[in-house]
Every structure is written in structure tokens, then in C-alpha cells.
Amino acid sequence: MSAKPSKANDKTFRRPGPMLTLVRSFCRSWSARACLAVMSVIVLAAVFAPWIAPQNPYDLAQISMLDAMLPPGSRSMSGMIYWLGTDGQGRDLLSAIIYGLGISLEVGVLTAIFAGIVGITLGLLAAYRGGWVDAAIMRLVDLQFSFPAILVALMLLAFMGKGIGNVVVALVVVEWATYARTARAAALVERSKEYIEAAICLAIPVHRIVYRHLLPNCLPSLIVIATIQIGRAIALEATLSFLGIGVPVTEPSLGLLISNGSNYMLAGKLWVSFWPGVALLVTVVTINLIGDRLRDVLNPRSL
Amino acid sequence: MHTAPAAARLVPVLTVEDLTTVFPTPRGLVKAVDGLSFSVGAGRVMGLVGESGSGKSVTGYSIMGLVEPPGHIAGGRILFAGRDLVRQSRTEMRSLRGRAIAMIFQDPAMTLNPVLRISTQMVEAIRAHEKIPRAEAWKRSRDALGLVGIPSPDERMSAYPHEFSGGMRQRVAIAIALLHRPSLIIADEPTTALDVTIQSQILARMQLLMKQYDMAMIWISHDLSVVSRLCDDIAVMYAGRLVETGLADRVIAHPRHPYTRGLIDSLPSRARRGERLRQIEGMMPEPLDLPEGCVFSNRCPRADAACRANPVMSVSTYGAWQWRCVHPLNEGPVHGHS
Amino acid sequence: MLGWLIRRVLQAALLVLATTVIVFIGLHFVGNPIDILVSPQADSVERLRLTKALGLDLPLWRQYLRFLDGVAAGDFGISFVYGQPALRLILERMPATFELAGAAMVIAVGFGIPLGLYAGLRPESPASRLVMGASLFGFSLPAFWVGLMLIFCFAVRLGWLPSSGRGATVSILGVRWSFLTLDGLRHLILPALNLALFEISLVIRLTRAGVREVLPQTFVLFAHAKGLSDTRVIFVHVLKNILIPVITVVGMEFGSLIAFAVVTESVFAWPGMGKLIIDSINLLDRPVIVAYLACMVVIFILINLIVDILYMVLDPRVRK
DSSP states (O other), X not given: OOHHHHHHHHHHHSOOOHXXXXXXXXXXXXXXHHHHHHHHHHHHHHHTHHHHSSSOTTOTTTOXXXXXXXXXXXXXXXSOEETTOBOTTOOBHHXXXXXXXXXXXXXXXXXXXXXXXXXXXXXXXXXXXXXXXXXXHHHHHHHHHTSOHHHHHHHHHHHHOSOHHHHHHHHHHHHHHHHHHHHHHHHHHHHTSHHHHHHHHTTOOXXXXXXXXXXXXXXXXXXXXXXXXXXXXXXHHHHHHHTTSSSOTTSOOHHHHHHHHHHHHTTTOOHHHHHHHHHHHXXXXXXXXXXXXXXXXXXXXXX | OTTSOHHHHXXXXXEEEXXXXXXXXXTEEEEEEEEEEEEEETTOEEEEEOOTTSSHHHHXXXXXXXXXXXXXXXXEEEEETTEEGGGOOHHHHHHHBXXXXXXXXXXXXXXXXXXXXXXXXXXXXXXXXXXXXXXXXHHHHHHHHHHTTOSSHHHHTTOOGGGSOHHHHHHHHHHHHHTTOOSEEEEESTTTTSOHHHHHHHHHHHHHHHHHHTOEXXXXXXXXXXXXXXXXXXXXXXXXXXXXXXXXXXXXXXXOSHHHHHHHHTSOOGGGTTSOOOOXXXXXXXXXXXXXXXXTTTTOTTOOHHHHHSOOOSOEEXXXXXXXXXXOSSOSOOTTOO | OHHHHHHHHHHHHXXXXXXXXXXXXXXXXXXXXXXXXXXXXXXXXXXXXXXXXXXXXXXXXHHHHHHHHHHHTTOOOBOTTTOSBHHHHHXXXXXXXXXXXXXXXXXXXXXXXXXXXXXXXXXXXXXXXXXXXXXXHHHHSOHHHHHHHHIIIIIIISOOSOOSSOOSOEEEXXXXXXXXXXXXXXXXXXXXXXXXHHHHHXXXXXXXXXXXXXXXXXXXXXXXXXXXXXXXXXXXXXXXXXXXXXXXXXXHHHHHHHHHHHHHHHHHTOOSHHHHHHHHHHTTOHHHHHHHHHHHHHHHHHHHHHHHHHHHHHOTTTOO
16 A cells, blocks of 8 residues: 555656646546547648548549539449539539648648737737837737727738738738737736846846746747637638638638538538538637637636 | 523523534535534624634524535534524525524625615615515615614615725625614624724624614624624634633633634733734644544644544533533633632 | 716727728728729729829828818718719618627527526536537537528528528618518528527626626625525626626627628628628729728727726716
8 A cells, every 4th residue: 555656656756848748637638638639630631631532622634523513422433432422513522621621720820820920929029028019019909809800801801802821911910919918918927927037137138038938938828829719710711711702712721612512502402511611610619629628727827 | 681680691592503514525525514512692692713714604604594505504403593494494594584693794895786776785685574665665774874873874875885985884784684683693704804993893883782682693703802802602613613612701711622722822912912922833624634533633732642532522511611622721610600 | 977988989089090090001001092992994094094083192191181081071982883982882781780780689698698697507507518518619610601501401491481681671760670570580580690609609608607706706695694585686686797797798799790790691691781891892892891991990989989888887886
């Protein structure tokens, strides 16, 4: 009885790195593990789309108009099975969804990276400088928050036109403020702590204090925000593409696939917009659940 | 009033017998109150004393039938006006609350609903028990405000709680508690959050009203200096159990239980000016991890193997004075007891 | 109170002015204003004439004053597609959007508050867990896709409700309303429900969080100690405290509903200004886009102002 605890102690004494600790506590709940598994499948499928998808839906040589609007489970002329059916151009819907996922994820991740860079830089600047710099940046954040995301993105795209790049730019404009506010709040909490004072007293250069001390300590809250914001960006991109002002027809994301299918739906053919929607739903819900779980695990105080 | 024979004044309004209140937690069943017995005589003030977490507030809530679920009373009896409150239905308890037994709380800033006018909160308290016209209830409420010493009560009736100072808010709460002339008031540290001067004003007012209406009161507090001024009787609780009870001035003058002694010694007093303040060593044990035997044994300077051996079940009795200790202090004749 | 109100209105006016600067800069720096303000079909002679006519050869600050002058007069130019003043087109369609957003808000509050109250009072019950799980879905569901699914279920398969348009309307004070006729109401149900989806989830979560926060407060205990009935404690003492933040947030959300109506109106072909703006973006009808943007800014600032005043009226602690 007394020998066992000491053995367990030996294990815990070998301190795991912070990332490993994070992964471990994250995986403690079975639903979190399930989410992580689903997310891995989605990401892997999207990244390796050309090798995984049954056909390349944008290679005209591989698709045939004769196969248009086949219901799920149908067999093609060449004997391939369309598990989720085909769309109006005879494309395999499963392949189109796998390719579309890639575009949706790409937009989400690019937005998170750029909005993160812009937002975190401005947020840390506001927290570190204070005074009028802080006031100006936070006024801008307030202005951003007083208008809904869809409206801002809509107006920007109305002037800039379609395109993946333009969608990312619009989404960055929509999302940077969240990062800025979170980074600033977390940095202000850290800034008031003694080790920052000590660092300032030691005349450590500003950029070093910000990047070596402030940023790492703000990271937990920023990771949570980034996860949730990726989900938001994907949903928003889908909405914009559905409205026909997001990605161009040559690069159909999930939203555009749903939009294409909506015309056939009134004729009772549901699958063309149903399955891309399910894919979108699963992706966004999974990301949100991971974000929720991360929030619980990291427990950032400033949220 | 003072001509009534002493025995009549000792007829209990409330008798608590072997009360046990428990809270189920993921780690086990917490006995917040464990086998507590005491009684409150008519017109008397009983001081219920202990550190935070000793179960004194839960005792108050148990009497009121307001224990927060999933917590509940697991055993014992609470006898009041010939009834066992533990066995009353929800409706019966509701009709007793506020009418026959009233309760006031610690923080006057939080006791009154911030978004309702004082008049609303008073009138509803009257009309919950008496079906009288609103106008009449309003008049009675206003008079009650005057009674607790709130200036220009007519105007203050339509005010919101945030427009009152802390002391005034507590007076409003007392006025609400007194609306139905209850025979018992449970006061859960009602003056702790107030300034010392305001505190004595309110204490004086409470004492006056108690005498005037012949009400009994349970004064829950950790502040022994207030208890010694105000209370006739005292009951000291530790970790959910009663450790000592008796007449307040005698217990405070010659405590038998080392815990009571510790509480008294930790009071800053003029007599020991310049001396170091004494404190009770250690912390109250975790409710799920109580020591074997006497619950105080892990902090008690007099504890020995006998204390830890078996639970101190038998309560040593000396008349109305009871303590639960293997090695009580001040053994020998008790001064002034006849 | 009056001083605060004046200050608040001045602030709102300043915000409108700031937004005109942003829109002006947007028009002039994001693209060539000629491209934005002139029909793309115009030839080079026409473009040169318009450059002069629009004053695009003037210094920037004078251009801004001209722009401001036009905005103040409600002149955003003529729609290329409809050949009518852009602002009039927007204003004509505004009531339909307001009706949709209003109906969605009624649904959100009507379902959200009771469900949130239940989930807050009985947090451990299976029904509450179901409600909270559903509300998480409400946040994550792509609204436009849910709209399509609603159409498929109730219009295509079951045939119970129409899938598009406003249906029969009744005109009151020159404005047409759908909700006053049975046919109009049938047309309104699906789009309003679709638009309300996110909002219901939000109200449920807000209400539940409010209940969880208010219940342990001493004043609730004191209300019980006074011998009040459970109904009175919940519906007067608890609810009144929760309603203040809920109404404030829901009021603010009305603006989001109007903006998000763009999606719902596109799905259900609801003839409001959201449908108009999507059509205009696809047809590059820029005067309408600018007029829409201006209207939205004014709507948002007005909503903010109204909600602030409402908050003052509701919460006695901030009054005076």
C-alpha cells in the first residue's frame, strides 16, 4: 500500500513539457478525444484531397454530364460509386466536399494567422504603451465591435470583389479586434505583475519584454480565441460564398456547394446541398467544442 | 414585564434536538450540522458562535427550511410552536417564514432586491401572509420604517435600496423582519458588515424592540464582544457540533471547553493591551476529514490519547451548562451558580 | 438625465460624422471612385464628363464637403439598375426587413427566456442539458443551410408553409405589413424562425447565466425568508434582475438581426433591403450599396442610443 504512491510519484517527477501537459489534460474527457479525432480526419482529408478523393471534381476529363444529379449510392458509367451522389455538373459530391473543405480550412487558418498577427501586435502595443496609443487602438476596436461581422465583410467585398484573398482580407478586418482586445486584457494582467517590473528595472529592451515575457503569458487566452475565431471565419466564409460574394466559382468552398445545390432542392433533390452542409456543420461544431474544452483546460482568467 | 417569574421566561420558543444537516458532494456526504441540540427561551437572545464554516449559518437556514438543495436535513427535530419544523410541508413552512420566524442577513447591501422599490419589498412581505388592501399594507410598512428609526419614512418608501446607506439598509431589513411581530428572529451576523458606531445604534434598537415585543432571537455571530453584550445564552459550535452552551456571561467568564477559551483569548481586549494577540493554532479541519474522537483534538493544547480514542459523545452536564470535552477547564466549583 | 441625453446624442452625431469620413475614404482609396460611382457601361467621354460633374478634380477636402452635402440631402445617386434614387429604393424595402427582424426578436425572446429560465432553475435536469446542448448547436449551425433545410422540410416535402416572398400584405400608413394577414403570417414564420435561431441560443444562454448568478444572491434568500411564494420570487425578484441585461443585449442584437437578414432574405426571397443589397452587389449597383451602408450606420447608432436610454429607464441603479 505504501510502495505504490511512491512509484506514481516517480513518474510525475519527470516533468512533462507544457505542450504535453496541455495535450494530456485536454484529452482527459472522452468527448474531447472524439473531437480531436474528428478534427484530425477533417484536416487530413482536406490536406491530402488529391490522393483521397475518389475523383478530381475540377478535372473535366474525369466528370461526365451524363452522371449529373445522381442520388447518393449510384454507380457511374465507369463503375465508381457516388457515395453522396453527384451535382448538376456530374461531379462526385464526396470529392467536391473534400476539396471544398480544404478551401474552407485554408480561409479559416489564413484569417486566424493574419488577424492574429495584426490584432496581437496592436493589442500588446496598446497594453504596453498605454496613453493615447491605447485610447486610439481601443476606440478602433470599439468601432469594429459596434458593427456585426457580416455587415463589415459584406461591404468590404462589395467594394473589393470576389476572391479567396479578398475574403481573407475582409475576415481579417472583421476579426483582428477580438485578438487585440484579448491580447491587451491578458497583457494588462501580466504587466501589473512584479516580474515585468523587474524586467523593466533591469533595462531589458522593450521588444524583448513584450515577446519573451508578455506574449507567452497571454498565449493561453489567445489560443482559445484563435480556435473559436477559426470556426467563426469558416462559418462566415461559407455564408459569404453562399451569397455569391465570397470565393469565385472556380474554387468552390462548402458554402458555394450548398448554394449550387439550393436550386435543385425545390425539385426535391436534397442531397446536393445537404451533405456539404453536414460537412460544414461538423467542422464548425467540432472546432467550437475544441475551443470550449481548451478554455476549460487553459482557464484563461481574462475571458 | 420583569415581574414574571424566571422559570416562565425559560419556557423554550424553539427546541432543536439532534439536528443533522448534510450536503452531498462528489467526494462524500458533508455533515454541516451534526447532532446539534439547543433551545431558545421565550424573550431570550441566544448567541450562536463559531468560526466561519462551523455550521452556524446552516443551522439558521435549517430552522427556516431554506437549506440550499441538494443539502437537506437528515435527522433530528426542530420544535417550534408545538410543531416539528422538519416534518412540515413546503406550504406550511412558507406560511411560518416571515410571519412566525423571521431572518435577517449579514450583508445589508445584498439583502434587498436592487431593482425593486422599498415599498414593493415591504408590501409583498405583508401580503404574503395577510390578505389586506395594498394601501393598508403600505401604511403599515411606512410605520415599520419609522419604528426602526428611518427618518421621513413617507418619502423613503418609494426609494430603491442603493439610495440608502449600509446601516439604513439593515434597518429596512429589520423593519421587514418585524412586520408580522414574529416570535423568533434569526439574525445571521447582521452587524458584521457595518461600522462600529452604526453597529451599536442598531444593537440598541434591536434590544429595545426585542423587549417591547417579547421576541426571542438567535444571534449568529463570530464576534464574541457583541455576543457578550447582547445575548442571554450562548452556544458555541465547532465543525458542525455543539461544544459548549450555557448562560452567556458565565460561559464567557469561565469557559469549560478549550475551544471557547481560544475564541475568547483571540479577542483584542483592553485588559491585555500591549500583549500579543493570541490565536487558535491550526485550521478548522476539512469537513470530510474530521479527526477521530474529539473534533477539536488536532488543535487543542490539552488533547491527549483519550481525546482521540473515541468520539466524545456524552455531553458533560452541569445544570443548564453543558460542554463536550474530556479535559474541561476551570474544574471545581462554578462561581455564582445556585 | 437631460445633460446625459444631450451628451449621448452629440456623441452619436459625432460617430455618424466619423463614419462618413470612413465611407468617403473607402470610396476614394479602395478603388477609383469613378468605377464605384459611375456605371461600368459608361464610355470614356461620359467618364470624363462625370469626373468633372462629380467634382473628382477638386482637392480632397472639398470633395469631402461635397460628399457630405449630398449625404445630408439624402442624395446617394441614382441606381443603375432601377433608375430610381438609391435611398428611396432602400427606404421602400426597409419595413419588410424590420418586420422580419422584429418577428425574429419576438420568437427569440418568447422561446429564449422561458427555456433559459428553466435551464437556470433546474441545471441538472436532462431537459436542461438538452436545451443547453441545442443552444450550442444554435450557435454553430450555418443559418443559411438551416434555412434551406427548413424550406425542404416544411415547403417542399410537407407543403405546409410557403418557401418564398411576403404573401398578402395590409397597408397601414402607407407601409405594407405581412403579419396582419394569415397568408402573410404563413410566409413570415419560416424566415423569422431561421433568423431567430442564433438569437434564441443567445437569449437562452444569457437568461440561464443570469439565473445562475442571481439565485445564490442573499436577496433571493431574503425573499424566501419573507415567506413569498416560489412563483413570486422567480417571476418578480429573479426575473426582474435578469431582464435588464437580457433586454440590453437583445436590443443591441436588433442591429445584428437587420444585418443578418441579408442571408435570410436571400434564402427565402424576402423582398427586404438585405435581398436588395445582395442583388445590387452582384449587379455592381454601387449607389445602392453606398446608400445601404449609410442607412445601416444610422440604424446602428440609433439602436445604440435607444438601448442606452432603455437601460437607464430599466435599471434604478444607473438612473439619475
